[in-house]
Amino acid sequence: xxxxxxxxxxxxxxxxxxxxxxxxxxxxxxxxxxxxxxxxxxxxxxxxxxxxxxxxxxxxxxxxxxxxxxxxxxxxxxxxxxxxxxxxxxxxxxxxxxxxxxxxxxxxxxxxxxxxxxxxxxxxxxxxxxxxxxxxxxxxxxxxxxxxxxxxxxxxxxxxxxxxxxxxxxxxxxxxxxxxxxxxxxxxxxxxxxxxxxxxxxxxxxxxxxxxxxxxxxxxxxxxxxxxxxxxxxxxxxxxxxxxxxxxxxxxxxxxxxxxxxxxxxxxxxxxxxxxxxxxxxxxxxxxxxxxxxxxxxxxxxxxxxxxxxxxxxxxxxxxxxxxxxxxxxxxxxxxxxxxxxxxxxxxxxxxxxxxxxxxxxxxxxxxxxxxxxxxxxxxxxxxxxxxxxxxxxxxxxxxxxxxxxxxxxxxxxxxxxxxxxxxxxxxxxxxxxxxxxxxxxxxxxxxxxxxxxxxxxxxxxxxxxxxxxxxxxxxxxxxxxxxxxxxxxxxxxxxxxxxxxxxxxxxxxxxxxxxxxxxxxxxxxxxxxxxxxxxxxxxxxxxxxxxxxxxxxxxxxxxxxxxxxxxxxxxxxxxxxxxxxxxxxxxxxxxxxxxxxxxxxxxxxxxxxxxxxxxxxxxxxxxxxxxxxxxxxxxxxxxxxxxxxxxxxxxxxxxxxxxxxxxxxxxxxxxxxxxxxxxxxxxxxxxxxxxxxxxxxxxxxxxxxxxxxxxxxxxxxxxxxxxxxxxxxxxxxxxxxxxxxx
Numbered sequence: 001x002x003x004x005x006x007x008x009x010x011x012x013x014x015x016x017x018x019x020x021x022x023x024x025x026x027x028x029x030x031x032x033x034x035x036x037x038x039x040x041x042x043x044x045x046x047x048x049x050x051x052x053x054x055x056x057x058x059x060x061x062x063x064x065x066x067x068x069x070x071x072x073x074x075x076x077x078x079x080x081x082x083x084x085x086x087x088x089x090x091x092x093x094x095x096x097x098x099x100x101x102x103x104x105x106x107x108x109x110x111x112x113x114x115x116x117x118x119x120x121x122x123x124x125x126x127x128x129x130x131x132x133x134x135x136x137x138x139x140x141x142x143x144x145x146x147x148x149x150x151x152x153x154x155x156x157x158x159x160x161x162x163x164x165x166x167x168x169x170x171x172x173x174x175x176x177x178x179x180x181x182x183x184x185x186x187x188x189x190x191x192x193x194x195x196x197x198x199x200x201x202x203x204x205x206x207x208x209x210x211x212x213x214x215x216x217x218x219x220x221x222x223x224x225x226x227x228x229x230x231x232x233x234x235x236x237x238x239x240x241x242x243x244x245x246x247x248x249x250x251x252x253x254x255x256x257x258x259x260x261x262x263x264x265x266x267x268x269x270x271x272x273x274x275x276x277x278x279x280x281x282x283x284x285x286x287x288x289x290x291x292x293x294x295x296x297x298x299x300x301x302x303x304x305x306x307x308x309x310x311x312x313x314x315x316x317x318x319x320x321x322x323x324x325x326x327x328x329x330x331x332x333x334x335x336x337x338x339x340x341x342x343x344x345x346x347x348x349x350x351x352x353x354x355x356x357x358x359x360x361x362x363x364x365x366x367x368x369x370x371x372x373x374x375x376x377x378x379x380x381x382x383x384x385x386x387x388x389x390x391x392x393x394x395x396x397x398x399x400x401x402x403x404x405x406x407x408x409x410x411x412x413x414x415x416x417x418x419x420x421x422x423x424x425x426x427x428x429x430x431x432x433x434x435x436x437x438x439x440x441x442x443x444x445x446x447x448x449x450x451x452x453x454x455x456x457x458x459x460x461x462x463x464x465x466x467x468x469x470x471x472x473x474x475x476x477x478x479x480x481x482x483x484x485x486x487x488x489x490x491x492x493x494x495x496x497x498x499x500x501x502x503x504x505x506x507x508x509x510x511x512x513x514x515x516x517x518x519x520x521x522x523x524x525x526x527x528x529x530x531x532x533x534x535x536x537x538x539x540x541x542x543x544x545x546x547x548x549x550x551x552x553x554x555x556x557x558x559x560x561x562x563x564x565x566x567x568x569x570x571x572x573x574x575x576x577x578x579x580x581x582x583x584x585x586x587x588x589x590x591x592x593x594x595x596x597x598x599x600x601x602x603x604x605x606x607x608x609x610x611x612x613x614x615x616x617x618x619x620x621x622x623x624x625x626x627x628x629x630x631x632x633x634x635x636x637x638x639x640x641x642x643x644x645x646x647x648x649x650x651x652x653x654x655x656x657x658x659x660x661x662x663x664x665x666x667x668x669x670x671x672x673x674x675x676x677x678x679x680x681x682x683x684x685x686x687x688x689x690x691x692x693x694x695x696x697x698x699x700x701x702x703x704x705x706x707x708x709x710x711x712x713x714x715x716x717x718x719x720x721x722x723x724x725x726x727x728x729x730x731x732x733x734x735x736x737x738x739x740x741x742x743x
Contacts, residue, residue: 085416085466085495086143086529088424089459093140095429096133096455097156106163107180108133114448115428126179127168127189129453131196134160136459138199143463154203161200164193165212173239174219184243187224187232188262190216191269198272210276217273220266221285229296230288231258232266234308256311260293260325263308264332271335283339290336293329294348303355304372305329320371323360327391330356334398346402353399357411360392365438367418368392383442385434386423389415390457397465406558412465419458425450431458466497466529476548476563482602484659485540485567493532494521494548494560501553505531509546511538518549538567572602573663574655576611579634581670589674591642597665599655600633607658611635615651617643627653643672 099116100109107130113120134157141153168177175185176193194213201209223240224232235243235255243255253259267289274282297306297315304321330352337345359372362380367389370381396412399405422439423432430450436442478492496505505521524530535544543566550558579596587593599608611629616622627635643649649670656662 085462085497088420089140089143089462089466090149091429092431092455092462093137093153093459095450096452096459099450100452100455101156105167106159107167108160108452111449111451113445114425114430114432114450116430116450124179124181125163125168126453127164127176128178128192129451129456130160130164130168131189131192132453132456132460133157134164134196135192135199136456136463138203139460139467140463141203143466158200158204161197161209164196165208168193169212169216170238174215175223175236175240176216177238183238185219185236185238185240186234186262187220188259188265190220191262191265194269195272198269198276202276213273214277217269217282225285226258229258230285230292231263232289233257234259234262253308253316254310257308257316258292258297259308259316260297260305261307261328263289263293264328267332268335271339274339286336287340290332290345299374302359302372302374303352304359319375320373321359322371323356323368323388324370324385324391326352326356326360327388327395330395331391331398334395334402337402349402350399353395356392356395361411362437365418366414367422368415369437380437382437383434384418384422384437384439386419386431386454387451387457389419389423390454390461393461393465397461404556409558410560416462416465430455476546476560478563478565481565482572483537483565483567484570485542486537488567489534489537490565491532491534492521492546493524493530495529496531496548496550497529502529503551503553503555506549506551507533507546508549509544511544512542513545521548540567540569542567570657570659571661573661574599574601574608574657576653576655576663576665578653578665578668585670586673587642587670589642589646589672590644593639593642593670594636595638595651596630596634596636597627597653598633599635599653601657608633608635608655609658610654610656612654613637613651614654615649617645618648618650646672646674 095116096108099112099118100121101107102109102125107125110122110124110126110129112118112122137153137157137160141150141157144150144153164176167180169175170177170183170185176189178184178186178189194216197209197213197216200206201213219240220232223236224242226233233242233255234253234257235246237243246252246255267286270282270286270289273279274286293305296313297308298304299306299321302321305325306318306321307316307325310316330349333345333349333352336342337349360368362369362384367384370383370385370388373379393412393415396408396415400408400412418439419431422435424430425432425448431454432441432448433451433454434442434447441447476492476494478490480488480490483490492507494505496502507519507521508516509519510516519533521531521533524532543564545562545564547562548560550560575598577598579598581596582594583591595613597611599611601608611627612624613627614622614624625637627637630636649672650667651670652667653665654662
């Protein structure tokens, strides 16, 4: 028979187990709120797409308008006209003055990063850079056709010249410092400064410039000229003594060295002094300088020039030759021939030029290699420097001026096109510093820096080509580049140049291999030196082959070509490129989201009419919404209230052009993260009732039973205590009787 005590014990255990079960059940039921991030069953691919924080760099588009703009060329000339020497020369000059000219103290800073960000300015002011800027601006002033712009260019050049003679000239010892932070003096620095000041003197008539140029020559002649050898030493201290050492770890040449580049630069300056002052000493020294570099610093087997010799008359860098050194020598030789008309300089110039083209010209990618190795003739420097290309252009230009041979001019154009395609920044303007051998950008971001001297050399070279090229024509452009059959007429545009004037420019063409026809191209009424002609729209598949013939006023002729294109049916879909998503790909629930894309038609003369986004939560039905055009090529959509449900959302875009061609881009993903608010779950209600109806009574019952048991234990303890006390008293009385008996 089961005792009542056992029954009560079993009931209590049952209630305890039930309570524990309800407790466990409640712990696994959905909570009131839950934070989670799902993994998409769509297997989203990893993406390297950059998050758009909506803090993009729009510097190029926000650049304030400047007074130094030739309005016609800067605004009316489309990109299809490139190469247009004057247009690009002006554009680069605008950027150089905008970003690197110090309007407060005067002079040009050394460099900035590719975005022209003010925080990146290298605020050192180098004498060579400022002198080169003066020469560039004065050359540009000769090239522009607007008198206001010409005066502005001269004004900036004058201000820079004044900075040069007040901040960078040593009034105590004479001579120009290397920079505002270096008091050393070098022949090449004096040379470029002398040339800049003489150019200012010829334009302004200000004798201060001439006086400072002559003083700089006298300083160098007194302290650096070796009359026995016919050369200048490389490095002087502030007081004019040969420096004890060269502290520049990036340019660690012996101060006693005789470097070819510094000597030929000074040779060019001497020729300028000779032309202004008509003193034979200048010409004699210039000729002696060439004799020195020709006999001492030239490789016998190749005819290329070394860097120079050190203080011990040992060849510097005798294992390779540099295009920079050789280009400077070529320009110096051409100027020697122009001044003296001596045949030896003519012959030596072209001998050296052919040698340079043989060893430095890149037949595969175009442009000039940086170096040639005597040890390994197959080795070439893997980089191509903008400045070296520009000096190569100047050498080729001299060859073209002397001979009027279009071979040199076409090579020159090839270098310009390499520079434009690989080293010109079409977004922010200006030339990068260097690129890889094949024209691909380097991993080092400093390669994209914008150096002041690089921009100045480009301004000078391009403006010079605009002015002095004998008959020449740039590569033809046709707009639209991919004409649509039956719809698009085509305009062919070229830029033609000649120092003596253009007689005519002829468009020589053949349609569908029929006999050639010649049409005279019409001068552009808005843009000087531009010529164009227009062909009517043709049927599908009609092809045209043509070349351009330029005749100058002296009867010289140049043929450039051949080119071809055809009229086609537009079957090309638009191109879609996502710009970014704000505030990123991980977005809190119910937060505003903006997505922007670029959508362009191919060919570019078409138009995108409609862009739509398709999106869906993983496992849910797809939805779509149209985007709004905010720019000719930019479309945008904003979800102001965001998305209330966390999870992985896939999305892609559809674009349709005006001819019905459509395109889709690949799917991408964004993630909604945060807290999902849900209604109070039914399971929790049931669980609460169970807890209320079973757990609460069980707890109360257990508590009452516990109190009863505690009371019984207390009562029992008290009874036992009283019993023990009574028993103790009896024992005490018994003991006394026994003892009393014994006594």
